[in-house]
Amino acid sequence: MTLKSIGVFVDATPEGEKRIDYAATLAHQCGAHLVGIDVVSAVRREHRSDYYVVGEKAIRASLASRKAADEAATSNVRRRFEAISANRDLSSEFRVIRRGGPGEDLTLSSLHSDLVVIGQRELQELPGYAAPERLLLASGAPILVIPSGWKSEPIGNNILVGWNASREARRAVVDALPFLVAAKCVKLLVVDSDERAGRHGEEPGADIALYLARHGAHVEVEQVSSQGAPVADIILSCARDHGVDLIVIGAYSHARSVEMVFGGVTRKLLKQAPVPVLISR
Known part of the structure; x- marks a missing residue:
């Protein structure tokens, strides 16, 4: 099998940028199309103060603040993804999956990929990501899990x-x-x-x-x-x-x-x- 479509889960963490860089390098080597998949707020845990918001005005302010933070994070990740993709002259696209039931969108984004690249930490800790077994069962796409301590060394020698x-x-x-x-x-x-x-x-x-x-x-x-x-x-x-x-x-x-x-x-x-x-x- 030749890799012609690679999906990579992206986020605003240093590990996320390393994943983009690796996936872009692999896509360049294979001549593959690269899809960046950003789960909005997947790298943002709920703050303790969110549970104590009372009153319509306060709730709206909290939601607006959360939305602004999500949009800023997404914009930052998109710029990184597009810059890395452009640097390697890749065919690429950036997809955003919104908070609140991303399971079907995650599956759809994985369904048409030859390989899905995701981080080890995201699988275990961060909200918003589907469990690896659900992705495997629903999409059938192989998953490459990058460990949190990976230092951008070559993979697969x-x-x-x-x-x-x-x-x-x-x-x-x-x-x-x-x-x-x-x-x-x-x-x-x-x-x-x-x-x-x-x-x-x-x-x-x-x-x-x-x-x-x-x-x-x-x-x-x-x-x-x-x-x-x-x-x-x-x-x-x-x-x-x-x-x-x-x-x-x-x-x-x-x-x-x-x-x-x-x-x-x-x-x-x-x-x-x-x-x-x-x-x-």
Whole structure:
């Protein structure tokens, strides 16, 4: 798959500007259209004093103040996004999603993207953002989560793929192909292969490694036993030991009616991974 449309969630934080810069660089490399998605007030928490506003006049003043702050923040973010996009001569657009039920707009903005770039902190702390499982379930677009401590280093030179022979893992590998083919090294990590021996085949990891090699990726397979340790900890430890700058995982999940709840491995990686994580389902 070639990346031709990339969505990036933007905001007025320093992390937000780094995300714009990375997404713009990636779009330039791929010749992709870049969509900046700004959730109004997503970086602004409610102030304690907002809960004590009494009287029609005071309420109107509070709402007007909030609207002015939102518009100023949006204007600032738009200028940054447009300047960075223009500097790289990109085809781009800027979308604003208003407060008060942005779920459908978020999904629509993600639905037609080959990749959605979002910040780790936004997924966990800031109001106004859809949970990653909702975006994945509703849009099907792979999500690249950038950690809060990321220092604008390159992404995707040394990639770790968590492989468990599941449909979700296979989907993640396909969605990550543009990164995997371009990487200097791809490490395919197989944890506790004996638990799904029938899915892995005679040599766990060998078939998917051959699949990737045929696409031009440079792949190494590593099989490990967790010995009872959490699988997420094994993945994070391997990433640290090998200087990994991108983790690729399938979002294993448990369906609940129209919602989806991530498994423990996926959720822990999203919260704690010190490097970018590409998740797909």
